[in-house]
Amino acid sequence: MLRSLKNLFLLPVIWLWLLVLCILLYVLSHLPRSFSGRYYHFLSRYWCGVFVRALDVDLRLVHKNLQPLPEQYILIANHPSALEDFGIPALFDIYPLAKEGVRNWIVLGRISDYAGTIYVKRGDAQSRHEALQSLVDAVKAGKNIVLFPEGGCKGRRIYEKFHTGAFDISLQTGVPILPVFLHYVDQETFEWTNQSLLLKLWQIFKSNKNLVNYYAYDAIKPDQFSDKKSFAKYTHSLYLEWQKDYLDD
Secondary structure, three states: OOOOHHHHHHHHHHHHHHHHHHHHHHHHOOOOHHHOOHHHHHHHHHHHHHHHHHOOOEEEEEEOOOOOOOOOOEEEEOOOOOOHHHHHHHHOOOEEEEEHHHHHOOOHHHHHHHOOOEEEOOOOHHHHHHHHHHHHHHHHOOOOEEEOOOOOOOOOOOOOOOOOHHHHHHHHHOOOEEEEEEEEOOHHHHOOOOOOHHHHHHHHHHOOOOEEEEEEOOOEOHHHOOOHHHHHHHHHHHHHHHHHHHOOO
16 A cells, blocks of 8 residues: 555654664563563564554454464464564464574564574574474463474465474474465565565565555364375465465466
């Protein structure tokens, strides 16, 4: 949608409030780890929502689900952009998995670490195993988690396959998969390829087609599947169908 004059007047106020929240969260993150908890997780999610607004993105959660969303779930989504790292926590009460390098980001890395993000070195088999176990433990503790089964940011089109980690966790814990399809109206601008994060966020901010729809579908129960590969293949086929509905050829 075209950027309105009202938003242009509000944006400086939103950016100022975002700065205040950054300072608050950064200061709180220096407290002992025992002081972190749901309050900080809530504040970090609120910060994500303010950040999305500061980018002047019109983010909408669209319910395509026919059944109520489960109380606990493993959220999965396609990963075409950088915005979902902020947009998904803004809309869903989840704990994310991130690449190890995020922990070293100035301010943002410290905030995400203190908020309970789980990290993984993608090229390290031992790290991937430890991250998987941490995710299983988080789910068993009652937390919702989010994973991108494409295995990273693969562009605007659905990748050729899904990795099986999320589906393995679902089978181990009995917690259903909640599939969310991310649709950016300005696909070309929002797509994250080889740009730096700051450049991509700047491009998103400048977009005049700022409507973003996150489509939530019915949760998929793991008891329908005997193994993680068939579970992943079935879910991948759903995303290919949704791609036909929402993405341009």
